[in-house]
Amino acid sequence: MDWLKNKTLKRHWFAHWGRLSAILLIGWLGAVSTFFLSLMTGWFFDLMYQNSISKSELLADFGLRVSSLQQFFAILGFVILLKFFLHFWERQLIRTKAEKFNFHLMQRLFRRQLQWTSDYYKKNGFGKYLLRYSGDQLSVRNMLCNGFHRGLRDAFFLLTGLGLLVYLNPFWTLTIVATLLIVSPIAFLLDSKQIPWTRSKRNKKSLVLKYVTETFSNQKGDFAKSERTKISGTFQEKSEEALTANLQYQFWENSRLAWVAILGPLLTFSLLAAISFSPESKGSPGQLLAFMLVIGAMAPAIRSISKTPSIIAKGMISLEKIEVLIKKKTPLTYSKKAKGEKEAEQGSASPEAEPKLVFLE
Secondary structure, eight states: OHHHHHHHHHHIIIHHHHHHHHHHHHHHHHHHHHHHHHTTTTHHHHHHOOOSSTHHHHHHHOHHHHHHHHHHHHHHHHHHHHHHHHHHHHHHHHHHHHHHHHHHHHHHHHHHTTSOOOHHHHOSSSHHHHHHTTHHHHHHHIIIIIHHHHHHHHHHHHHHHHHHHHHHOOHHHHHHHHHHHHHHEEEEHHHHHHHHHHHHHHHHHHHHHHHHHHHHHTTOOOOOHHHHHHHHHHHHHHHHHHHHHHHHHHHHHHHHHHHTTTTTHHEEEEEEEHHHOOGGGOHHHHHHHHHHHHHHHHHHHHHHHHHHHHHHHHHHHHHHHHHHHOOOEEEEEEHHHHHHHHHTTTTTTTTTOEEEEEOOO
C-alpha cells in the first residue's frame, strides 16, 4: 500500500477527487449499461418467439417493458450509442488526466537533470535515465488509468452486480460470494509471489541497457579482440540474469492469468452444484438465465480487478525510480571557464571567477 503514502500521488492525483469522481461516475454508468444490454435481449425473445422463459423478468420487476419490435430496436440503439459516448469520454478524460500527470512529472525530472554535470552522467551512465522518459512513463500511466481508476470503477460495478444478484436470488448469491472468498487467497498468493520478480525484472533490464549504452558511448576506437571477449562475456552474464528474472516473472504471471481464466467457469460450477444439491432453491428457468447473464457481465470486471495489484505494483516501481532522480542530491561543479562563458553571455564575463559548488535540494 505504498501508493497511499506517496506524496506525488496525493498532491497531483488524489487531490483532484472531484474530477476523478465525475470520471468514475461516467465509467460506472457505461459499465452498468452492460447489464441492461445483456438482459434486454429477453425482450426480443418475448416479442419474436413469445417465449415465456423470459430473460427480461428482472427488467419487468423494475417496470421496464416494451410493446413492439420497433420500440425494442429504438431502445437498443439508444443504449448502444449511449454506451459508446460514455466509454469514449471516460477514456478520454482519464487518459488526459494521466498524460498531464506524466507531463508535469517529466518536467520536474528534466529540470532537475539539467542541473547535473557531464561528469555525473559519465560516471553513472545515461542509459537508465532514458527509461524514465519511456517505459516508466507508460507504467505510471497504466497505473493511473487501469490500476486506480479502472480498479475502483470495476469494484463499484461488481457491487452493483452483486445487488442485482441478491435481488434475483439471495441463496445463489451467497454461493457465489462464498466461492469468491474461498478462492481469493490463491489470487493474493500469486500476486505476492509475482511482485518481487516484477521489481527484479525491471532492475535487471535497466542494468543491461545501462551496460550497452555505457559500452558504446565510451567507445574511442575499434575494440581489441581481448576487450571484445571481456565485454561480450559481461553482457551475456547480465543478460542471463535479466532472462532468469523475466522467466520467473512470466511463470507467476501465466499462473495468475490461468487462474483468472477459470474463475468464471468455477463460479458457474459452484452455482449449478448448489442448485443440484438444494432443489428447493432452484428457482425458475428465467430467473436462472438472468442470474447467469449478470454473472457473465461481471466476469470481465472480476478479471480486471485481479490484475489491479500487479498493475499498481509496476507503476509504483516506475514512479519511485523517477522520484529518486528528482530528489537526488548531486553536487554540481562549474569550472572557471564555464562560468566565465556564462557571464560573458550575460554581458558580465568574469574568467577569473572562483568555481562554484551547488547542491540540489
